[in-house]
Amino acid sequence: MSSIIDDFLYLGSINDACTPEILNELKITHLVNLSITRIILDQSYELLHLPLHDTLDENITIYFQQINQFIYNCRQQKGGRCLVFCKHGRSRSVAIVIAYLIEHHGHSLSSAYLLISKIRPTISPNRNYLKQLDKYSSQSEQTHCPSLYS
Template sequence: MELDAFQPYPVEIMPGRIYLGNFKQACDPKVQKDLKIKAHVNVSMETGPFFVGDADKLLHIQIEDSLEANISPFLRHLCHFIEIHLELGSVILVFSTMGISRSCAAILAYLMHRNEQTLKRSWAYVKKCKNNMRPNRALVAQLSEWEKVILGDVITDILDPLY
């Protein structure tokens, strides 16, 4: 019974600033209050009760969890949204349905942009925070292209079994 009631919290990516979680956590008022979440990045098809009437605090990237999903057109806007909310002092929750594939890809893209670093380095960092991170192959390929945009070249070998 206790295990059924256990609700893990989102993982910290940037301490006290950016969290990575799932849809259930994003819908939990206790999680929102405890972590002082003020902005959401929803990388799923689902909609929820987030910041009703305040669209400035929600970025909804509606993509399926499939190999056809295309996150690339949203990456610049995603990074800009997160940067603005960090400047405003907001705490941000980035989430997808399970918090394993799409939201992790979004976090990876942001870290690559913010730190001007490789996919490999960002991947290693997020993996330490969230061991079950697993962006699908199509998203990994798009992150490799994003690396080229950020750094001018593809550096990370995504054919490595690690990815």
């Protein structure tokens, strides 16, 4: 498992999410499951399960707002810590964490990708996700940056 934002946002695999010792050690309170596999956890965790397929035709953009809000709500809770995971922690979960960094931390696609790849060198989001993130990043820049002509 990799810490993307210290003491708050973690990126991992389904194996990490199914290892209570890891969840307890890191004091995880929220989990975003992007794998097809449903996991059963005790009631102490808040869980968002969106079964995404790691394919070249999966539209992940439609989930960005819902997941970003879930992660943001976790951050607002005292002691909230969130694990975002998929099967291997290389594609779906990476794309979602990138979207969060774009939306809530002002990253571009390239800066978010670089940050995560330094922390977790095994990342490999599929090219469909990268295309969607590129478009999302461009739209986010237009939304968050003041116009030079206004």
